Amino acid sequence: MAPYTTGRTLRVPVAVLLSSGFVCGQVNSSSSFDVLDYVDTFIGTSNGGHSFAGATLPFGMAKAVADTIGENQAGFAYDTTNVTGFSHMHDSGTGGSPSLGNFPIFVHPGCPGDSLDNCTWQQSDRATSWIQGSPKASPGYFGIALQNGVRAEMTVTNHSALYQFTFTNGSTDSFSPVVLVDLMDLPQSRTNGTASVDPSTGRLTGNGTFNPSFGIGSYDLHFCADVQGASVRDTGVWTNNRAGLGQTSVSLTSDGSNTPSTLSAGSFTRLHAPTANNTLFVRVGVSFISVEQACSNAEKEQPNFDFPGTVAAAEDVWRAKLDAFRVNADGVSTDLQKVFWSGMYRAMISPQDYTGENPLWESDEPYYDSYYCIWDSFRGVHQLLTLADPLSQSRMLRSLIDIYRHEGYLPDCRMSLCKGYTQGGSNADVLLTEALLKNISDIDWATAYEAVVKNAEVEPANWNVEGRGGLNSWKTLEYIPTDDFDPYGVGLHTRSISRTVEYAYDDFCISEIALRLGHQSDYEKYIQRATNWQNMFKDDQTSFIGGVDTNFTGFLQPRYPNGTWGYQDPIFCSPLLNFDSCYLNANGHETYEGSAWLYTFFVPQDMAALITRLGGSATFTSRLSYLHDSGLLYVGDEQAFLTVFQFHYSGRPALSTERAHFYIPSQFNTSTSGIPGNDDSGAMGSFAVLSMMGLYPVHGQDVYLINPPFFKEISIQNKVTGNVATIKNINFDPTYQSIYIQSAKRDGQPWTKNWITHDFFYEGGVLELELGPMESAWGTQDEDLPPSMSSQ
Ligand SMILES: *[C@@H]1O[C@H](CO)[C@@H](O)[C@H](O)[C@H]1NC(C)=O
Ligand SMILES: *[C@@H]1O[C@H](CO)[C@@H](O)[C@H](O)[C@H]1NC(C)=O
Ligand SMILES: *[C@@H]1O[C@H](CO)[C@@H](O)[C@H](O)[C@H]1NC(C)=O
Ligand SMILES: *[C@@H]1O[C@H](CO)[C@@H](O)[C@H](O)[C@H]1NC(C)=O
Ligand SMILES: *[C@@H]1O[C@H](CO)[C@@H](O)[C@H](O)[C@H]1NC(C)=O
Ligand SMILES: *[C@@H]1O[C@H](CO)[C@@H](O)[C@H](O)[C@H]1NC(C)=O
Numbered sequence: 001m002a003p004y005t006t007g008r009t010l011r012v013p014v015a016v017l018l019s020s021g022f023v024c025g026q027v028n029s030s031s032s033f034d035v036l037d038y039v040d041t042f043i044g045t046s047n048g049g050h051s052f053a054g055a056t057l058p059f060g061m062a063k064a065v066a067d068t069i070g071e072n073q074a075g076f077a078y079d080t081t082n083v084t085g086f087s088h089m090h091d092s093g094t095g096g097s098p099s100l101g102n103f104p105i106f107v108h109p110g111c112p113g114d115s116l117d118n119c120t121w122q123q124s125d126r127a128t129s130w131i132q133g134s135p136k137a138s139p140g141y142f143g144i145a146l147q148n149g150v151r152a153e154m155t156v157t158n159h160s161a162l163y164q165f166t167f168t169n170g171s172t173d174s175f176s177p178v179v180l181v182d183l184m185d186l187p188q189s190r191t192n193g194t195a196s197v198d199p200s201t202g203r204l205t206g207n208g209t210f211n212p213s214f215g216i217g218s219y220d221l222h223f224c225a226d227v228q229g230a231s232v233r234d235t236g237v238w239t240n241n242r243a244g245l246g247q248t249s250v251s252l253t254s255d256g257s258n259t260p261s262t263l264s265a266g267s268f269t270r271l272h273a274p275t276a277n278n279t280l281f282v283r284v285g286v287s288f289i290s291v292e293q294a295c296s297n298a299e300k301e302q303p304n305f306d307f308p309g310t311v312a313a314a315e316d317v318w319r320a321k322l323d324a325f326r327v328n329a330d331g332v333s334t335d336l337q338k339v340f341w342s343g344m345y346r347a348m349i350s351p352q353d354y355t356g357e358n359p360l361w362e363s364d365e366p367y368y369d370s371y372y373c374i375w376d377s378f379r380g381v382h383q384l385l386t387l388a389d390p391l392s393q394s395r396m397l398r399s400l401i402d403i404y405r406h407e408g409y410l411p412d413c414r415m416s417l418c419k420g421y422t423q424g425g426s427n428a429d430v431l432l433t434e435a436l437l438k439n440i441s442d443i444d445w446a447t448a449y450e451a452v453v454k455n456a457e458v459e460p461a462n463w464n465v466e467g468r469g470g471l472n473s474w475k476t477l478e479y480i481p482t483d484d485f486d487p488y489g490v491g492l493h494t495r496s497i498s499r500t501v502e503y504a505y506d507d508f509c510i511s512e513i514a515l516r517l518g519h520q521s522d523y524e525k526y527i528q529r530a531t532n533w534q535n536m537f538k539d540d541q542t543s544f545i546g547g548v549d550t551n552f553t554g555f556l557q558p559r560y561p562n563g564t565w566g567y568q569d570p571i572f573c574s575p576l577l578n579f580d581s582c583y584l585n586a587n588g589h590e591t592y593e594g595s596a597w598l599y600t601f602f603v604p605q606d607m608a609a610l611i612t613r614l615g616g617s618a619t620f621t622s623r624l625s626y627l628h629d630s631g632l633l634y635v636g637d638e639q640a641f642l643t644v645f646q647f648h649y650s651g652r653p654a655l656s657t658e659r660a661h662f663y664i665p666s667q668f669n670t671s672t673s674g675i676p677g678n679d680d681s682g683a684m685g686s687f688a689v690l691s692m693m694g695l696y697p698v699h700g701q702d703v704y705l706i707n708p709p710f711f712k713e714i715s716i717q718n719k720v721t722g723n724v725a726t727i728k729n730i731n732f733d734p735t736y737q738s739i740y741i742q743s744a745k746r747d748g749q750p751w752t753k754n755w756i757t758h759d760f761f762y763e764g765g766v767l768e769l770e771l772g773p774m775e776s777a778w779g780t781q782d783e784d785l786p787p788s789m790s791s792q
């Protein structure tokens with residue numbers, strides 16, 4: 001059976017273009033260019049990348065894929081062998097428990113001997129190996145073949161999935177397909193649930209109560225599945241590994257303790273042989289509101305079970321979304337182009353648009369979910385969306401502010417309508433600040449300001465899931481002490497170093513909003529607090545690796561409430577020492593998912609002061625190079641991103657460019673294990689795109705650090721203003737020997753600063769970068785460096 005192939009002839013050119021200078025498929029338009037050919041949705045699906053490989057619309061709620069046994073955080077993983085079902089909602093790239101995967105369906109071609117008891121039902125028994133090489137996927141489409149002779153293909157709309165099952169062993173004597181639904185989810189978190197079946201139509205419906213994969217509380221979800229392509233033979237329910245005809249519903253109730261149950265149960269519809277093509281369609285609507293809404297979502301969005309039409313519609317939506325960026329890819333390998341476009345694609349899977357699906361409060365504002373987590377996405381994902389899709393960025397921030405209105409705090413992580421765990425600071429502060437600086441539209445700034453000030457001032461009862469902890473110490477001691485005394489709220493008393501540097505940066509960001517909204521005394525308060533990182537900087541702290549002095553002195557160190565220094569080896573929790581010891585658990589340490597070596601560089605608000613403190617530009621440059629060369633840095637976690645480009649601050653932009661090429665493609669490539677860590681809702685993907693774009697944004701600031709794009713030319717159209725910003729490499733060398741900027745011109749005038757602001761994208765323009773094979777003096781003078789708060 002040939003896989004479903006996307007119909008090239010159906011493709012309608014997307015022509016929603018605001019600017020006349022921006023009409024072709026690529027900067028160098030070869031008419032055959034289709035950006036979807038450069039999206040490989042399998043990148044990052046093995047070796048712990050946890051990328052979602054299945055069918056989704058941009059930010060869509062329905063995300064259909066085959067669920068496998070293994071590291072199935074996003075359902076399908078390439079390094080697995082067995083499929084347990086097909087489910088309709090997922091997250092992408094996340095690191096907590098597997099997410100969602102509720103109400104998987106599974107299809108048997110028939111039961112051996114035509115006896116229901118000979119079919120497998122529960123998850124562990126029905127698991128079937130998938131045929132290596134069979135998975136095929138592209139934006140809006142996923143297909144896979146199973147050993148039982150079923151080829152499963154799927155596509156989606158915003159709130160429903162459509163499955164096409166083709167039976168390659170169609171004509172055995174027991175050919176009577178069984179479609180079952182299981183009240184389970186991927187993390188096996190269900191407490192209560194009910195599955196029903198309508199004997200006359202075969203419609204399967206139900207609900208369940210589940211737990212979020214990295215947070216607290218529970219959520220209810222509903223589904224509605226309809227079959228087309230075969231007539232109903234009979235229906236029933238099943239539990240464990242036994243099924244019976246006639247009964248129309250099965251309910252599972254947890255005991256009083258609400259302990260999640262691993263009991264598999266559900267309803268089923270048995271069909272006669274399909275009427276055509278050995279093919280059966282199953283359409284599944286989902287809703288957080290009700291079964292009725294799940295059914296109506298499906299009926300409205302896919303009235304006709306039109307598989308090719310739904311795929312084609314999804315493809316067109318993706319083409320339009322990816323259209324803000326255009327590249328001239330002359331000489332650039334197909335693989336690098338795929339790293340770029342696939343990275344952008346993955347940054348547009350989450351947060352998910354659940355507008356109209358939020359049962360928690362009534363609102364006219366958009367509701368997005370799966371901010372999973374802002375700790376990851378504040379360093380790249382939202383910077384990329386600000387460029388590629390500023391309207392969605394605006395809707396996401398409006399939704400964050402609306403969450404504040406109704407939950408009392410901005411989240412730092414949120415999924416499945418529940419509060420997720422905060423990993424460090426209150427980083428929504430950073431997103432909102434950047435949005436103000438970059439002209440993101442339609443934001444209620446008064447409420448946004450109220451929300452960020454609350455983060456900085458009012459400690460929540462449970463600061464594991466919102467706000468910040470230790471605020472009393474933060475205000476009085478001006479650092480987060482180790483062994484803090486904090487009777488004001490409950491949370492994990494770990495991460496004193498990483499929380500201190502993040503809180504300091506968050507306060508810097510708040511000061512930027514205060515300044516612009518005219519709150520002068522707040523501005524002064526928060527700009528002062530932004531220096532608090534200095535209070536954990538121990539000037540005489542040394543660092544040894546394997547007994548050898550690294551010869552760098554001065555690191556962040558833990559401090560007790562009485563001011564006495566504690567000690568954490570500066571390399572602790574780097575790949576060189578106890579790499580896995582700094583997670584979000586009670587015996588985590590003073591840094592989160594990284595070392596004091598790494599966190600000592602986290603002073604984006606005042607790199608000038610940091611450089612002085614570390615001994616000046618030359619010492620800083622060699623220390624930052626050492627971080628990258630020594631094995632101390634793990635680039636698969638988001639705190640690493642900015643360190644790739646911080647050479648700009650010591651007047652060595654050429655070294656940032658070298659580092660970008662050092663990591664791409666060696667750590668970011670097209671293999672299924674082609675990202676160095678969890679994709680974290682597209683964070684790794686966005687890092688690759690922003691690095692290859694050349695202008696790397698400093699999160700929370702109106703600053704892009706200038707490097708040459710990996711392409712001869714790249715253009716970015718602002719979808720709000722219609723203006724186009726173009727970055728051109730003169731003397732472009734696709735072998736990347738000649739990567740050093742010799743001189744730059746912005747709109748024809750010399751540009752000597754090694755950074756540029758967002759007005760370039762907002763107003764449009766041309767930045768020309770002349771390249772050469774050697775580092776030059778361009779961008780190296782003090783007056784060329786990006787801004788720092790202490791030198792303004
Ligand atoms: C466009 O691309 C083609 C094929 O890569 C190349 O031969 C041609 O020279 C390019 N044209 C321009 C104007 O760059
Ligand atoms: C099906 O199940 C029955 C018992 O219910 C058993 O006797 C029979 O051998 C099975 N048939 C096949 C083909 O496995
Ligand atoms: C996969 O399923 C096959 C049967 O199809 C079974 O023999 C095997 O043990 C399963 N493997 C895993 C990892 O579950
Ligand atoms: C279906 O066919 C495949 C090969 O085409 C075979 O390996 C498999 O056993 C068959 N399954 C059933 C249930 O007949
Ligand atoms: C899907 O949702 C997006 C917003 O996230 C919306 O723009 C789009 O129109 C929706 N698609 C359909 C077909 O309703
Ligand atoms: C599950 O149902 C039982 C009985 O109806 C109820 O007491 C319990 O609160 C429910 N649990 C959840 C998590 O909704």
Ligand SMILES: *[C@@H]1O[C@H](CO)[C@@H](O)[C@H](O)[C@H]1NC(C)=O
Pocket residue numbers: 193194206207208209220
């Ligand atoms: C699930 O459906 C059952 C049967 O319709 C109903 O009794 C129950 O209240 C529903 N639970 C939720 C959480 O909606």
Ligand SMILES: *[C@@H]1O[C@H](CO)[C@@H](O)[C@H](O)[C@H]1NC(C)=O
Pocket residue numbers: 275276277279
């Ligand atoms: C069967 O397949 C053919 C060819 O792909 C298609 O034209 C026809 O619509 C299909 N029939 C059904 C009922 O899906």
Ligand SMILES: *[C@@H]1O[C@H](CO)[C@@H](O)[C@H](O)[C@H]1NC(C)=O
Pocket residue numbers: 548549550551
């Ligand atoms: C630090 O300096 C000492 C003495 O000059 C030298 O032996 C050692 O190799 C240096 N360490 C590193 C990592 O270069």
Ligand SMILES: *[C@@H]1O[C@H](CO)[C@@H](O)[C@H](O)[C@H]1NC(C)=O
Pocket residue numbers: 560561562563564
């Ligand atoms: C400060 O507190 C730490 C930890 O409780 C203790 O070990 C140390 O002796 C104290 N230092 C002073 C000067 O009291």
Ligand SMILES: *[C@@H]1O[C@H](CO)[C@@H](O)[C@H](O)[C@H]1NC(C)=O
Pocket residue numbers: 665666667668669670671673674675676677
């Ligand atoms: C691709 O990236 C992965 C993950 O970062 C890395 O382990 C692998 O070595 C890279 N492969 C190539 C060919 O560079």
Ligand SMILES: *[C@@H]1O[C@H](CO)[C@@H](O)[C@H](O)[C@H]1NC(C)=O
Pocket residue numbers: 437438439702757758759760762763
């Ligand atoms: C913000 O918008 C104003 C007014 O349209 C414009 O002049 C300015 O350049 C924009 N700034 C940025 C950073 O986009």
